[in-house]
Amino acid sequence: MVLVPVNNLPTSPGLNQAAGSSQSQARPLIHVVNDALPPMTDDQEDQDQKDVSPHTCRHCSRITIDMRQNSKDGKDDGQIGFTEADVISALKDNCALFSAFRQGAYLVSMTSGPDNPIWVERTLKQPAIVNFFEVDWERLKLGYKMNNRLGELVLYNVPGQKPHELFGPQPPPNLLPNSELSYSRARKYLRDCSANHTKCREFNLSHMPTRLLEVVTRPNSPNPDEPHLIVRLVSNPPPAPYATLSYCWGGDQPGKTTKRNVGTYSRNIPLDVLPLTIIDALTVTHGVGMKYLWVDALCIVQDSDQDKMNEISNMHLIYRGAFLTIAAGVASTSLDGFLRPRVHDRGYVFNVRVDSPVGKQEGEIRQAIAMPVRLRRDQEMLPLYTRAWTFQEGQLSTRVLAYGNRGMVFCCLESRHTDGGLEEPITTLRSIDDSIGASFKNLDPGNQSLGGVGHPLAWGVIVEAYTSRELTVGDDKLLAVMAIAEEYKRTKEGVGEYLAGLWRGDMLFQLLWAAHRVSDVKTKFKRPERYRAPSWSWASLDGHFRIFLHQGVLDGSIGYKYACELLHAETTLVGGNPLGQVKGGFIRLRGRVKKVVWKRNGTGKHDHGYGWALGDSESDWVKSGEVPGDDRLSWYVDVPDEWPVKRDIVMSCIEVCTYEAPENLMQFAMVQLYDERGGSPNMTQGRGILLVPVEGQPDTYRRVGTMGCKGYLEGDVGFEKKPYWFDEGHGMRQEVVVI
Numbered sequence: 171m172v173l174v175p176v177n178n179l180p181t182s183p184g185l186n187q188a189a190g191s192s193q194s195q196a197r198p199l200i201h202v203v204n205d206a207l208p209p210m211t212d213d214q215e216d217q218d219q220k221d222v223s224p225h226t227c228r229h230c231s232r233i234t235i236d237m238r239q240n241s242k243d244g245k246d247d248g249q250i251g252f253t254e255a256d257v258i259s260a261l262k263d264n265c266a267l268f269s270a271f272r273q274g275a276y277l278v279s280m281t282s283g284p285d286n287p288i289w290v291e292r293t294l295k296q297p298a299i300v301n302f303f304e305v306d307w308e309r310l311k312l313g314y315k316m317n318n319r320l321g322e323l324v325l326y327n328v329p330g331q332k333p334h335e336l337f338g339p340q341p342p343p344n345l346l347p348n349s350e351l352s353y354s355r356a357r358k359y360l361r362d363c364s365a366n367h368t369k370c371r372e373f374n375l376s377h378m379p380t381r382l383l384e385v386v387t388r389p390n391s392p393n394p395d396e397p398h399l400i401v402r403l404v405s406n407p408p409p410a411p412y413a414t415l416s417y418c419w420g421g422d423q424p425g426k427t428t429k430r431n432v433g434t435y436s437r438n439i440p441l442d443v444l445p446l447t448i449i450d451a452l453t454v455t456h457g458v459g460m461k462y463l464w465v466d467a468l469c470i471v472q473d474s475d476q477d478k479m480n481e482i483s484n485m486h487l488i489y490r491g492a493f494l495t496i497a498a499g500v501a502s503t504s505l506d507g508f509l510r511p512r513v514h515d516r517g518y519v520f521n522v523r524v525d526s527p528v529g530k531q532e533g534e535i536r537q538a539i540a541m542p543v544r545l546r547r548d549q550e551m552l553p554l555y556t557r558a559w560t561f562q563e564g565q566l567s568t569r570v571l572a573y574g575n576r577g578m579v580f581c582c583l584e585s586r587h588t589d590g591g592l593e594e595p596i597t598t599l600r601s602i603d604d605s606i607g608a609s610f611k612n613l614d615p616g617n618q619s620l621g622g623v624g625h626p627l628a629w630g631v632i633v634e635a636y637t638s639r640e641l642t643v644g645d646d647k648l649l650a651v652m653a654i655a656e657e658y659k660r661t662k663e664g665v666g667e668y669l670a671g672l673w674r675g676d677m678l679f680q681l682l683w684a685a686h687r688v689s690d691v692k693t694k695f696k697r698p699e700r701y702r703a704p705s706w707s708w709a710s711l712d713g714h715f716r717i718f719l720h721q722g723v724l725d726g727s728i729g730y731k732y733a734c735e736l737l738h739a740e741t742t743l744v745g746g747n748p749l750g751q752v753k754g755g756f757i758r759l760r761g762r763v764k765k766v767v768w769k770r771n772g773t774g775k776h777d778h779g780y781g782w783a784l785g786d787s788e789s790d791w792v793k794s795g796e797v798p799g800d801d802r803l804s805w806y807v808d809v810p811d812e813w814p815v816k817r818d819i820v821m822s823c824i825e826v827c828t829y830e831a832p833e834n835l836m837q838f839a840m841v842q843l844y845d846e847r848g849g850s851p852n853m854t855q856g857r858g859i860l861l862v863p864v865e866g867q868p869d870t871y872r873r874v875g876t877m878g879c880k881g882y883l884e885g886d887v888g889f890e891k892k893p894y895w896f897d898e899g900h901g902m903r904q905e906v907v908v909i
């Protein structure tokens with residue numbers, strides 16, 4: 171690839187030279203100091219909020235990118251550059267490409283052909299940094315690096331112009347989500363799905379919610395381009411396909427249905443009382459050719475506890491019954507909306523010199539649209555996928571039309587499409603994983619990813635995914651996952667009774683939940699003020715939890731054994747629904763119990779503390795200040811903050827489960843220490859839960875954490891031979907009640 175300038179500039183001094191050095195006068199590129207540049211204005215981009223057409227102007231149209239296959243032998247023909255006056259003049263004229271250069275994106279240097287990287291020097295802002303610019307010939311993308319962040323431009327054919335095979339078959343991303351082009355694509359995906367997808371048809375239940383919003387357009391609307399929507403609330407609607415909305419409330423909502431307005435809403439809902447996210451959802455419903463939409467804030471009478479309870483119990487049926495779910499991925503609140511033109515993603519028109527079909531040496535010049543690929547910092551999780559309530563909404567839907575930062579994605583059990591742009595996430599030279607669809611990697615309609623996974627492994631995955639999300643009202647902890655539980659019960663075998671977020675079938679496995687602190691340090695772990703569930707349930711706490719067993723056990727490749735018995739388990743329900751809230755409950759276990767002493771470090775984010783068996787002295791275990799406590803034990807106290815720092819806390823640990831750990835399960839440090847004697851013996855690992863006694867109730871405990879324990883065999887280099895911790899002294903089989 172060669173960047174060809176119109177004007178000829180002197181040769182570049184070399185590839186690896188840092189910009190901003192004293193040799194700048196030897197360079198082909200101008201060094202522009204910030205003072206020399208015209209001031210940047212925010213309103214450059216705001217000039218026309220609706221204009222999403224790719225930028226081109228007399229300044230940037232002088233650049234031609236040479237993509238002829240045979241242009242690689244060029245020596246000095248690969249330079250591109252601009253004079254300082256060129257740059258200043260382009261910026262004065264608000265050239266978007268030069269503005270992007272100036273913001274530190276990419277700039278112009280030299281190349282030695284398609285096999286070699288192109289180095290770019292960024293010269294417009296101090297401190298100057300050398301940037302890397304290369305092309306991915308497979309996918310035809312230009313990549314750049316700036317301030318250690320990565321960016322890319324993807325080249326597309328210009329719609330309406332004769333396409334060139336070099337740019338692939340995809341149309342560029344559609345930056346207007348509220349456009350006929352976007353809706354016609356969505357309608358096509360929906361038609362294909364309902365006509366051809368057996369899985370989707372089978373998953374989609376026939377169910378009609380109690381109430382639906384009916385949306386039609388006013389006949390003879392003065393402006394046919396912006397149809398005037400007429401909306402009303404219909405009770406007991408006739409059988410018809412309906413859409414549902416999955417969105418973040420983000421606080422109280424204007425216009426929600428109450429006992430007072432439910433009557434007038436059945437005649438007409440004035441649009442100006444509704445928040446923008448809901449109006450946008452009504453627009454989409456109409457745009458894809460549907461007439462009914464279910465929105466919780468409007469289809470449930472929000473000040474009637476009875477109505478709420480009824481409808482929340484039906485959530486499973488409502489989402490399973492919907493023909494389509496509209497996911498307002500990008501909206502953090504009901505006021506945000508999600509159909510704005512994405513003006514910030516405007517591309518550029520590039521001139522590209524391509525090989526000529528008749529073999530002319532100079533090739534021919536085509537135009538391509540270069541669309542920026544977002545930098546990693548812009549790909550943060552969409553608000554919708556951080557909320558607990560929306561977890562089940564997506565999982566129980568058959569077809570989802572999701573709106574994110576980068577565009578619209580349609581996803582059903584058998585297909586996935588984007589509104590233009592690349593459909594598949596790209597993994598590139600520098601491991602950028604981005605595409606229109608990348609923000610939606612959590613989209614899993616029909617909960618397909620767990621289709622082949624059995625109980626209890628699948629429930630562990632659900633708990634991990636669900637508890638990573640935030641809940642505004644803590645009391646909803648069990649309610650917001652009720653529909654998933656309903657579906658789980660229907661599809662998985664051996665689950666038995668549901669007890670405060672755990673199933674009786676293989677309950678011992680599920681008791682081994684633990685704080686997931688490693689990957690998610692931002693999570694707050696805390697015990698809510700109001701009782702929500704027994705202490706043995708993850709639902710009793712706020713925080714991100716996962717089953718505390720080795721990955722090999724979790725993916726089913728390593729077997730495990732239960733080391734204790736579940737003698738009894740029961741809960742007391744708040745209402746009549748066994749999948750709903752609870753006000754009490756207990757389990758009775760029989761297994762080996764050891765008394766332990768745990769001490770909180772009081773330092774760092776991963777405050778697991780350390781400890782040893784009661785009766786052993788702390789000083790026996792402290793080794794060179796590195797890993798205090800018994801090194802066979804790992805501690806996962808649920809909420810370390812609730813304990814005083816550096817104080818001995820006496821707890822009990824009941825052994826729950828064991829497994830034989832094959833060689834590759836050895837901790838990293840141990841693997842490092844292994845010598846060449848080959849192989850290492852298996853060793854036993856165990857898992858237990860940590861308990862503290864409940865005052866005044868003999869043999870009754872509260873769960874406060876999870877513990878891992880193991881032993882060292884002869885040959886575990888670097889470790890003294892020690893028995894499996896539970897085999898060593900003190901471990902008595904006894905019965906405990908946990909509340």
Ligand SMILES: [Zn+2]
Pocket residue numbers: 225226227228229230231264265266267268
């Ligand atoms: Zn321009």
Ligand SMILES: [Zn+2]
Pocket residue numbers: 362363364367370582583584585
């Ligand atoms: Zn489908």
